Amino acid sequence: MSRTVYDLIGLSAGVMFILALKGLSHPRTARRGNLLGALGAAVATFAVFFYAPEGSALPLNNLGWIVGAIAFGVVVGVPAARRVQMTAMPQLVALFNGVGGGAAALVAIVEYLKLGASASTGVVIATVFTVLVGCVSFSGSIITFLKLQELMTTRPVVFPGGRFLIAATLIGTVASSVWVVDSLGTTPLLVLAGLSLLFGVLFVLPVGGADVPIVISLLNAFTGLTVAAGGYVLDTTLLIIAGTLVGASGTILTRLMAEAMGRSLFGTLFGAFTAKPQEAGAATESRPVKSGTPDDVAILLNYARRVVIVPGFGLAVAQAQHTVRELADLLTAKGIDVAYGIHPVAGRMPGHMNVLLAEANVPYEQLSEMDEVNPTFPQTDVALIIGANDVVNPAAKTTPGCPIYGMPILDVSQAGNVIFLKRSMRPGFAGIENELLFDSKTTLLFGDAKASLTKVVSALKVL
Amino acid sequence: MDLVAIVTIFVLAVFVGFEVVSKVSSTLHTPLMSGANAIHGVILVGAIIVADHSETNLELGLSVAAIVLATINMVGGFVVTDRMLEMFKGKSGTGKTGADKTGADKSGADKSGGAK
CATH class of the missing domain: 3.40.50.1220 (TPP-binding domain)
Structure with missing residues (x-):
C-alpha cells in the first residue's frame, strides 16, 4: 500500500485512540471505549504488515520472527490478564507499563545501532530521549510492581546519601546523553541505558506504598512520551499521536489522582526526603485496646x-x-x-x-x-x-x-x-x-x- | 517528516489528551490508566518496523524482544481493562432509582439491566 493509504490508516487508528480515551472517562461508555482502543491498535498493527517503505519489498523481512514474537507475547499477556486476581490488578498494570517502556527503549536502541553518521541531530536526540525515559519507566515500574506485590518493603526506602546518589545519577544520565549525541558510539549508549535503569530504581524507592499508584500513572505518561519520541525517530505519525495522547492524558490523570488523595505531586515524589521519620511507633504498641x-x-x-x-x-x-x-x-x-x-x-x-x-x-x-x-x-x-x-x-x-x-x-x-x-x-x-x-x-x-x-x-x- | 509538522501534531495531541480526560470520576481512574497504558502498547508497530530493518543477529534479537514486550503491553492491557470494566456491567440489581440517587455518572453500571 502507498504511504498515503498507510498514513490515513494511521490517522483513523489515532482517532480511535482519542475516542477510546474519551469513552473511558464515562462509566456508560467505558467498555466500548476500551474495545475501540483495542480495535485501533489492531488496525494499526495489521497495516504495518502491508506497507513497504521505499527501497524495500513485501513481505516484511524476518516475517517468521515477527509473527512468532507476537504470538509469544499474546500467549504470555492474555492469560496473565485473564487470570490475575482483581486484588493483584494494580501491580499487573504496573508491569504492563514497564514492559511497554522497555519495548520503546529497545526499539530506540536498535534504531540507534543503524543510524550512522547521516542521522540528523533531532533524530539522535529523540533516540536518546526514548532510551533514557523508556529505561526509567521500565525499571521504575518493576520497583512499583515489587512494592505492590509486597516482594519488597512498601515503606519509603531512604538511605544515607540517597539524595546525593540520585542527583549524581541524574547528572550522569544527562552527561551520558550529551556524550551519546556527540560521539554516536555504542559504549556511551550502554552507559546511558545503565544509568537510566539505575535512576528509575532510585526514583521510585523513596516513594511510600500508598503513593505508588500516582507513580504508576506518572510512569505511564512517561512511557507515552517515549512512544511519541519513537514515532519521530521511525517517521510514524500514529506513534507520535498515540504516544502524545497517553503522555498528556496520563499527566492529567496523575494530577487528578494526586488531588483525590490530597497530595501534591511534588510531595509524593520527593516527600520521603523531607519527611521526618516516625518515632511514635514503639511507644504506642503497648497501649490497651x-x-x-x-x-x-x-x-x-x-x-x-x-x-x-x-x-x-x-x-x-x-x-x-x-x-x-x-x-x-x-x-x-x-x-x-x-x-x-x-x-x-x-x-x-x-x-x-x-x-x-x-x-x-x-x-x-x-x-x-x-x-x-x-x-x-x-x-x-x-x-x-x-x-x-x-x-x-x-x-x-x-x-x-x-x-x-x-x-x-x-x-x-x-x-x-x-x-x-x-x-x-x-x-x-x-x-x-x-x-x-x-x-x-x-x-x-x-x-x-x-x-x-x-x-x-x-x-x-x-x- | 518536516519538523514543524511534527511539532504541530505533538502540540495538538497534547491538548486533545488534556481535554478528553479532564473530567473523570475517581471510580474510573484505574480503568482509564490501564486503558491508556494499553494504548501505548502500539509501540508494537515501531518494534515491527525495526524488526523489518534488522540486519544483524543482535538487531533482530533486540527487536524480537521489543515485539514480545510490546505485545504483552498492548494485548494484556486491553484484556485486563476489559475485565475491570466488565465488573461494572449489569451488576446493579435495582436499576433506575439507584442511578438517580447516586448521580448520573454512575448510571452506566445500571444501564445494562439487572442481571444478578
Whole structure:
C-alpha cells in the first residue's frame, strides 16, 4: 500500500485512540471505549504488515520472527490478564507499563545501532530521549510492581546519601546523553541505558506504598512520551499521536489522582526526603485496646439504625466482598440503613474498591463516595471498618509531617461506635500508627476479615 | 517528516489528551490508566518496523524482544481493562432509582439491566 493509504490508516487508528480515551472517562461508555482502543491498535498493527517503505519489498523481512514474537507475547499477556486476581490488578498494570517502556527503549536502541553518521541531530536526540525515559519507566515500574506485590518493603526506602546518589545519577544520565549525541558510539549508549535503569530504581524507592499508584500513572505518561519520541525517530505519525495522547492524558490523570488523595505531586515524589521519620511507633504498641468478640459486634450492629461499612484492601485480600454483602443484606432486612463509604483510594488504586465490590454484586446505590458519606457520620451509629486503616486515620488531619498528612479521610470518628476488623495491630500500607484504634468508642475484632465476618453473620442470625 | 509538522501534531495531541480526560470520576481512574497504558502498547508497530530493518543477529534479537514486550503491553492491557470494566456491567440489581440517587455518572453500571 502507498504511504498515503498507510498514513490515513494511521490517522483513523489515532482517532480511535482519542475516542477510546474519551469513552473511558464515562462509566456508560467505558467498555466500548476500551474495545475501540483495542480495535485501533489492531488496525494499526495489521497495516504495518502491508506497507513497504521505499527501497524495500513485501513481505516484511524476518516475517517468521515477527509473527512468532507476537504470538509469544499474546500467549504470555492474555492469560496473565485473564487470570490475575482483581486484588493483584494494580501491580499487573504496573508491569504492563514497564514492559511497554522497555519495548520503546529497545526499539530506540536498535534504531540507534543503524543510524550512522547521516542521522540528523533531532533524530539522535529523540533516540536518546526514548532510551533514557523508556529505561526509567521500565525499571521504575518493576520497583512499583515489587512494592505492590509486597516482594519488597512498601515503606519509603531512604538511605544515607540517597539524595546525593540520585542527583549524581541524574547528572550522569544527562552527561551520558550529551556524550551519546556527540560521539554516536555504542559504549556511551550502554552507559546511558545503565544509568537510566539505575535512576528509575532510585526514583521510585523513596516513594511510600500508598503513593505508588500516582507513580504508576506518572510512569505511564512517561512511557507515552517515549512512544511519541519513537514515532519521530521511525517517521510514524500514529506513534507520535498515540504516544502524545497517553503522555498528556496520563499527566492529567496523575494530577487528578494526586488531588483525590490530597497530595501534591511534588510531595509524593520527593516527600520521603523531607519527611521526618516516625518515632511514635514503639511507644504506642503497648497501649490497651478494646477487643471484642463476634457476638459483641453483632449486638452493636443489631441495635444500630444506620451502619456505614468502610471497606479497605484487607477485605480484598481476604476475598471477603461476598460475605460483606451477605452481612449488609442481613442488616438491611432488619430495617437498618446500610451504606458503603468508599474512599477514593481504598484498595491500592483509585477506583479499585469499586471494581472489587462490583464483582461481589453489591448494589451500586449503596456505594457512597467520601464527600457524600462524610456529612452523615454524626447520624451513623456504627462505622464498620473492614481491613482499612490509612483512609480512616485521623493522623492525616492531626499530625503534620506524617506521610499521609493532608490526605482527605473518612470521618469515622464522628460515628457513635467504631468497629475495626483487622488481622493484627500492624499499621496500614503507609506504615503509620492509627490513634483511632485506642479510642474508647472503638471495638477491635482481630482475625481474617472473611472468617470474622462469617462469625458476625452467624451471630446476627441468632439474635 | 518536516519538523514543524511534527511539532504541530505533538502540540495538538497534547491538548486533545488534556481535554478528553479532564473530567473523570475517581471510580474510573484505574480503568482509564490501564486503558491508556494499553494504548501505548502500539509501540508494537515501531518494534515491527525495526524488526523489518534488522540486519544483524543482535538487531533482530533486540527487536524480537521489543515485539514480545510490546505485545504483552498492548494485548494484556486491553484484556485486563476489559475485565475491570466488565465488573461494572449489569451488576446493579435495582436499576433506575439507584442511578438517580447516586448521580448520573454512575448510571452506566445500571444501564445494562439487572442481571444478578
